[in-house]
Amino acid sequence: MSPRKLIRTVRFHELGGPEVLTIDSLASPSLQANDVRIAVKVVGLNRADAMFRRGSYIEKADFPSRIGYEASGIVIEVGEEVNHLRLGDEVCIVPQMGLSQNGCYAEEVVVPNEYVALKPAGLTFAEGAAAWMQYLTAYGALVEIANVQKGDAVLITASSSSVGLAAIQIVNALGGIPIATTLTGAKKAAVLKAGAAHVIATQEEPLLDSLRGILGANNLKVAFDAVGGPQIAEIAEAMSPEGTIIVHGALSPEVTPFPLKIALRKSLTVRGYVFTEVIKDIERFRRAKQFIHSGLSEGTL
CATH class of the missing domain: 3.40.50.720 (NAD(P)-binding Rossmann-like Domain)
Structure with missing residues (x-):
């Protein structure tokens, strides 16, 4: 079995300012049936990310910790049970819980499909990475x-x-x-x-x-x-x-x-x-994604 590709991933091993961020090489995670693998084009910068890094956010870091609630990119692989996304789709990563494990500041990420939304056609990758939070x-x-x-x-x-x-x-x-x-x-x-x-x-x-x-x-x-x-x-x-x-x-x-x-x-x-509160509730989360995606696509948001 050939070794898995190494992915450059931003992590931090202690609390502090931007200087605590490091670029670590991690093995590319395996893909589960409901997952999507995304080549990241742009990451979003949120106040919550900075507070998380400093230890002042409601969610606390588990070291070594990943970071980054939002990103956009291109689908490069889908799990066998993912039917609504295809290779080459331009997508946004919607904020999810468990930032230490699921942070998306990396050149490639694997994300459960429910946290992946098609990028509205009128948005750039930068706009798509900065819209959802x-x-x-x-x-x-x-x-x-x-x-x-x-x-x-x-x-x-x-x-x-x-x-x-x-x-x-x-x-x-x-x-x-x-x-x-x-x-x-x-x-x-x-x-x-x-x-x-x-x-x-x-x-x-x-x-x-x-x-x-x-x-x-x-x-x-x-x-x-x-x-x-x-x-x-x-x-x-x-x-x-x-x-x-x-x-x-x-x-x-x-x-x-x-x-x-x-x-x-x-x-x-x-x-x-x-x-x-929204992402913990399946129906609320579904309605939120529909409302936001429609608003971004139609220009009302």
């Missing part, structure tokens, strides 16, 4: 959990991030009203151009008063918050009765208080969220 994160919160409907006002904090921009697009696609926040007015014009109906610069404008000025009192249906910290109380005060606050990040270094009395008075739902 943000849309998957925003989709799960806004569609599967909040069930945003036409006319719903949705607050999106840290809106100039990739997830924030994806959320703006998804809210617009659903017929909602995206109200975005940034720290300063420097990015206001860009966020408005990206599709936000309103933008609030939170270091320059009072958040609660601004929301009330835009919507009136108690008319914010959903908040998709990447920041946390003290402003969660202002967000809660702006919410409509039975509104939903979804916290998916902790950019604020300050403690995030639970707005108990406001939540009781308004019957609010306040909950944490990570994108893995």
Whole structure:
């Protein structure tokens, strides 16, 4: 039996900055019946990857650890039970769990077929490698959990991030009203151009008063918050009765208080969220892939 080909693979053996990354030569993994082998063209760089490498992400590294949630490439082999993909197909690798084992920073990867999506024809390999994490994160919160409907006002904090921009697009696609926040007015014009109906610069404008000025009192249906910290109380005060606050990040270094009395008075739902909620659920994951692929193909995302 001839030895398996060696594949250059990015790994790290200790926590730290980019300097801990190494290029290791690993034997090409064997292909199972439901797997797809992909020659990687481009890898995506995510905040989650950097946090994972530093040890500050919700998922912890198991050394030596692979890294990389996203990539795009070309199918070079398929398992015997894979019927929807062919050799030569241009594909995207959708984020999956188990980053230490499944990271895709490598020149070749083997991926279970459910985490492989055809690259929309209008996207470059670079765009295909940088599309899925943000849309998957925003989709799960806004569609599967909040069930945003036409006319719903949705607050999106840290809106100039990739997830924030994806959320703006998804809210617009659903017929909602995206109200975005940034720290300063420097990015206001860009966020408005990206599709936000309103933008609030939170270091320059009072958040609660601004929301009330835009919507009136108690008319914010959903908040998709990447920041946390003290402003969660202002967000809660702006919410409509039975509104939903979804916290998916902790950019604020300050403690995030639970707005108990406001939540009781308004019957609010306040909950944490990570994108893995979607990929753990077969039906949610199927719907997410269909929604995102259709949106990218049709240009609504």
